[in-house]
Amino acid sequence: MLRVDELHVAYGDTAVVHGVSIRVEVGAAVALIGSNGAGKSTLLRAVCGLSRATRGDVVFDGRSIVTDPAFRIARAGLAYVPAERRLFPGMTVRDNLAMGAYPRKPGEGRLDEVLTLFPRLRERRRQAAGTMSGGEQQMLAIGRALMAQPRLLLLDEPSTGLAPVLVDEVYGALRVLCDDQDLTIVVAEQQVPRVLDLADHGYVMELGRICLQGTAAELRDHPEVQRAYLGMA
């Protein structure tokens, strides 16, 4: 479904991603693990068109999207939920969700599905997005991305800044999306145990390169992952 080939991304003169290749199969849940500054966000931003790659290719559904602007990639069915969420703080929850379906009319059925997945949003439909808690905003950001009925969902650090109970709620929703709705998901995350529970496959990124990859079970048992990310000696 998604193939990233030897992708290089630079901010100004500094290269941040050096020749990364990943593959995401239809229906898979893929973890992208790495510490702060490993280049995960930069990689995801380049995939969804918010940053330009200097070299390499991104192929989505058999078509190269590496030079497409972000809005076209979004319309093609690739949704991205950035770590900063990028909500519209002065607009209501409902308007934020409606924007997710742009340029199409937001379908009532889809809206209902999203509100069923995140019941907290239903209660707050008329509230301004900026007045909600971090957890609710994260749910809204995911809900907004789902409104377009994407085929591939990229998430950057969905657990950052959330209380553990809300992290459970967010990951519970992602689990439902993977298992029941067959959505393909890529999650960049520092909370490694969580994301490896969700994912069936994963990549470990360090200093802008993929240094390790394998199934979730393989990564969980890998001594390097245990040492660096799971806090085991």
Add this chain to the structure above:
Amino acid sequence: MTFLLDGIVFGLQLSLVAVGLTLIYGLGGVLNLAHGQLAVVAAMVGAVLLAAELPMVVAVAGALAAGGALAWLLDATLLRPVYRLAGERRVLLSLLVTLGVAFLLDGILITTQPFTALTVPVAGPAIDVVGVSMRRGSLIASGVAVVALVGLIVFLRWTRFGRAVRSMVQDEEGAALCGVDLSRTRTVVFVLSGLLAGLFALTQGLISSVGATDGLDITILALIVTVVGGLGRVSGAVVAGLLLGIVHALASFYIGAFVTIVILLVVAMLTIVVRPAGILGKVS
């Protein structure tokens, strides 16, 4: 009562010229210092068409088209490099670019049309409004302004494209992630602001006249209203326009016309100090 009505008539004009400016600032981070010149170019086209004894409809269409087309041209050419920058640098470059455009247009207008002014004649006697005798031109101008402003607010609030415009004002990147074509949306709104500037020129022509050298004054008034209403807030600009219109009418009667612009500037300064997000904004 007379002050109030005069203030509302002038205030609606202020609102009309300010909404275009505030919209493109909110949307593109571009403070268009040539906004007044857009109105003046539209006025000159209208005046020339009227002087050629063409029907009123043609003159109106010509003036609006001139405002819209000039805005489109600006957006498609000189502002392209501006949009590539972000944040403060974008605002700064937009100031320099549009200031250059303003001077250029002023130069062209003053050398080619030094004595042209747009006045839109309306026949018929004055009309009595709650005991005050109002000129027909002023009433028609106000009616047109109300329709345009209400239409704009309805468009922004209740259409899908309007919602996309609002979302872009709030978060450009978020809007792009939702599938909003930023560049196309900006172009549409820029053309809309040009049309509104043209409409302002026509309604101002109904009330008094628009001359070749009026660009800077119009821009300054629009800027003051935009600041008082809160940058990027259309409803704020409408309320601020009405408020400043009434202040203007009172000040010119009680103190004198020479000092009104200073008083309006003082209102804008106070707004920045007391309510930096504009009169409708939240106190921070």
